[in-house]
Amino acid sequence: METETEIFKKYLNKKNLKFTHERQSILKEIFLTHNHFDIESLYERLKTKGKNISRATIYRTIPLLIESNLINKAIRYKDRIYYEHIYGHKSHSHFICINCGKIIEFENDEKDKIIKRIKRKYNFKIVESKLIIRGYCKNCLKKEKK
Amino acid sequence: METETEIFKKYLNKKNLKFTHERQSILKEIFLTHNHFDIESLYERLKTKGKNISRATIYRTIPLLIESNLINKAIRYKDRIYYEHIYGHKSHSHFICINCGKIIEFENDEKDKIIKRIKRKYNFKIVESKLIIRGYCKNCLKKEKK
DNA sequence: ATTGCAATTGATATTCATTCTCATTATAGC
DNA sequence: GCTATAATGAGAATGAATATCAATTGCAAT
Ligand SMILES: [Mn+2]
Ligand SMILES: [Mn+2]
Ligand SMILES: [Zn+2]
Ligand SMILES: [Zn+2]
Numbered sequence: 001m002e003t004e005t006e007i008f009k010k011y012l013n014k015k016n017l018k019f020t021h022e023r024q025s026i027l028k029e030i031f032l033t034h035n036h037f038d039i040e041s042l043y044e045r046l047k048t049k050g051k052n053i054s055r056a057t058i059y060r061t062i063p064l065l066i067e068s069n070l071i072n073k074a075i076r077y078k079d080r081i082y083y084e085h086i087y088g089h090k091s092h093s094h095f096i097c098i099n100c101g102k103i104i105e106f107e108n109d110e111k112d113k114i115i116k117r118i119k120r121k122y123n124f125k126i127v128e129s130k131l132i133i134r135g136y137c138k139n140c141l142k143k144e145k146k
Numbered sequence: 147m148e149t150e151t152e153i154f155k156k157y158l159n160k161k162n163l164k165f166t167h168e169r170q171s172i173l174k175e176i177f178l179t180h181n182h183f184d185i186e187s188l189y190e191r192l193k194t195k196g197k198n199i200s201r202a203t204i205y206r207t208i209p210l211l212i213e214s215n216l217i218n219k220a221i222r223y224k225d226r227i228y229y230e231h232i233y234g235h236k237s238h239s240h241f242i243c244i245n246c247g248k249i250i251e252f253e254n255d256e257k258d259k260i261i262k263r264i265k266r267k268y269n270f271k272i273v274e275s276k277l278i279i280r281g282y283c284k285n286c287l288k289k290e291k292k
Numbered sequence: 293a294t295t296g297c298a299a300t301t302g303a304t305a306t307t308c309a310t311t312c313t314c315a316t317t318a319t320a321g322c
Numbered sequence: 323g324c325t326a327t328a329a330t331g332a333g334a335a336t337g338a339a340t341a342t343c344a345a346t347t348g349c350a351a352t
Pocket of ligand 2: 182220230238240251
C-alpha cells in the first residue's frame, strides 16, 4: 500500500507542481491522527509545532489533497468546513450534533445503492455524494432535560 | 389543507411575532412558484415587483419560515444556500451540477430507512438529514466532449 | 380613535471564512 | 550553479450572513 506522501508526490508531479516543505508539513500534520479537522485548527496545530505556514498556503494545499483523493470535505458546521482522511478509510456518513459539534460516523452501504441507481437513471457523472444527519446527541439531550 | 399563510400566521402568533406586510410579501413571493431559490434572487424578485424589502428582513424571515415547516435549506452551491418549499411536497433528495447549477430532484425512500435505523441505534434527536449528489449533468457532459 | 409598548424594519457597520494580489523566494531539471 | 516556473506570506479584498440602533409599525387594551 502506497504511503500518503508517495500518492501526493505522484499527483504533484503529474501536475507539474512542487513538493515543498510547506506541503510536506501540512500533509504530515493531517495524517498524524484520524480526526475531522478544519483549516483554522490545522493552522494552529502547525503553529504550535513551530511551523509558521500561512493560512493562504493551507487553503491552497487542501484542494490538492482532495484532488489526490487523500482527504475530503466531511461536513459543514458553524460556517466551517471539516475535512477528513479518506485514503485507507471505508466510506461512511456523518451525524453531527448541532449543540456540541460532536461528529459520529456510521456505515451506510445502502447509500451506494441509491447513488448507483440514480447514476444509471439520469446519466450523471457523480463527483461526490453525502448523507448528513443533523440533530442532538445523547449527551446534549440528557443535559437539556435538567 | 391549510394555506401557507394560515400556517405562518399560526406560527407567528404562537411566538408573539407579527404578521407584517414584509413577511406577507416574502411568503407570497416564495410560494408563487415551486423553485429552489436563494436570498439574493428573492430580494431581486421582490424589488422588481416594487417591494423594496431590505435584505436584512429577508434574512430574518427565512428562519421563521423554516421553523414553520414551510421551507427548508435544499442545497448549497457557490457559497449560496438554496431553499425550497417543503409544505405539500414529498420528501426528496437533490443532485446538483457543479458546472451549470442545474438541480434535479429524486425520490429516495431508502434514505428514510437509513435515518430510522441510525436514530434507533444511537438515540439521536434528528433535526434534519440530507442526501446530496454533486457532479455533472447530461448536458454539461455533452458539451465537454466537443 | 388613542395610547403604550414590544416587535420590526432599513440602513449601515461588522464579522469572518475564504480568495486574491503581488513582491519575494524556493524548487527541480539541466 | 542557472533558469524557468511554481510557491509563499502578508495583507487586502470579497461576499454572505449577522449585529446594531434609531425610527416605525402592529396590535391589544383602554
Ligand atoms: Mn468521517
Ligand atoms: Mn427540491
Ligand atoms: Zn451534542
Ligand atoms: Zn450541468
